Amino acid sequence: MEYFAGLDISMNETHICVVDRNGKVALEAKAPSSPGAIAAELAKAPAPKRIVFETGRMAPALYHGLDALGLPVVCIESRQAYQALKLLATHKTDRNDARGLAHLARTGFYKPVHVKSLSAHAVRALIVARKKLVGQRVTLENQIRGLAVVFGVRLPRGLSPAFAGQVINGSGGVAGLSGAMRGLLAARNAVLEAIAAINGDIRHLARSSEACRRLMTIPGVGQVTALAFVAAIDGPDRFRTSRDVGPYLGLVPRRWKSGEIDYTGSISKCGDRRVRTLLYEAANVMLTRYRGDLALRDWALRIGRRSTMRKARVALARRLAVIMHAMLRDGTEFHAA
Numbered sequence: 001m002e003y004f005a006g007l008d009i010s011m012n013e014t015h016i017c018v019v020d021r022n023g024k025v026a027l028e029a030k031a032p033s034s035p036g037a038i039a040a041e042l043a044k045a046p047a048p049k050r051i052v053f054e055t056g057r058m059a060p061a062l063y064h065g066l067d068a069l070g071l072p073v074v075c076i077e078s079r080q081a082y083q084a085l086k087l088l089a090t091h092k093t094d095r096n097d098a099r100g101l102a103h104l105a106r107t108g109f110y111k112p113v114h115v116k117s118l119s120a121h122a123v124r125a126l127i128v129a130r131k132k133l134v135g136q137r138v139t140l141e142n143q144i145r146g147l148a149v150v151f152g153v154r155l156p157r158g159l160s161p162a163f164a165g166q167v168i169n170g171s172g173g174v175a176g177l178s179g180a181m182r183g184l185l186a187a188r189n190a191v192l193e194a195i196a197a198i199n200g201d202i203r204h205l206a207r208s209s210e211a212c213r214r215l216m217t218i219p220g221v222g223q224v225t226a227l228a229f230v231a232a233i234d235g236p237d238r239f240r241t242s243r244d245v246g247p248y249l250g251l252v253p254r255r256w257k258s259g260e261i262d263y264t265g266s267i268s269k270c271g272d273r274r275v276r277t278l279l280y281e282a283a284n285v286m287l288t289r290y291r292g293d294l295a296l297r298d299w300a301l302r303i304g305r306r307s308t309m310r311k312a313r314v315a316l317a318r319r320l321a322v323i324m325h326a327m328l329r330d331g332t333e334f335h336a337a
Helices: 035-042 059-068 078-088 094-107 118-150 163-170 175-208 210-215 223-233 242-248 273-288 295-306 309-330
Strands: 003-009 013-020 025-032 050-054 073-076 253-258 261-267
Touching: 003 059, 003 094, 013 035, 013 094, 025 035, 025 094, 035 059, 050 059, 050 094, 059 073, 059 118, 073 078, 073 094, 078 094, 118 163, 118 175, 118 223, 118 273, 163 175, 175 210, 175 223, 210 223, 210 309, 223 273, 223 309, 242 309, 273 295, 273 309, 295 309
Parallel strands: 003 050, 050 073
Antiparallel strands: 003 013, 013 025, 253 261
């Protein structure tokens, strides 16, 4: 007899359900959300053929932890699971969700998703932290400029070397304003130091990665873009063709077709938003700042002339994703012609 398991995972505990081929429940239990504790509870029932759980914050650590213990884990898309679980139980509880996931594992009515390696998640965390800190820096500088303009002080751009000096000089005559500005400048300096430290880590990772160095030969692709793309792909062989990377990153138009209606809209915006944004920025740099002869750039400019430059940037970002995946998969170099 074959057995199948479903795990409904939360931060503190995981609900476990094991069913047989006929759908009869063989085990229902709860365990702390750690690979060892879950494996110990599963050992109380017959060995399952498949163990299914949904994507989420805890999914990468549990997936790789259970896989290292030799358990046949499968991670499925949470949006698909949500629609299926609504039909299996009237009341939504953790216990019912675990049972529903076990039935999905039994019937095979699911779509498995790739769980990125923990090293890829670490790189992504570094990039997300940098983005957050840069946003905080911009917020602090805008706050300083907004407070200063009330007193008639117009400050330069935040990254200008004269910014901090003009802030101190402009607020020196007002006691309350001076204290506010010094506090905001101290916070800004701390954020700048943190950004510099993260930039050093990114620079080290990019230089030590042969794949990143190869991708950075493409005009417009820098260290952050190369690192983010390599982390998002996390194994080029998992894509059947390089053209599949565009839909994976949400860079293809969405389509709605039903009967006589056939509508093609804007891009789907699925997948990693940060990678999609970085590819768009790389495409914009290639179109606006690169001055060399480049067939790829000329192709995008032709699209811009017959349509819009926004569509040209999106098309070029999608083409860059295809080219970069092919370079990672085949180990080839970028050629400008």
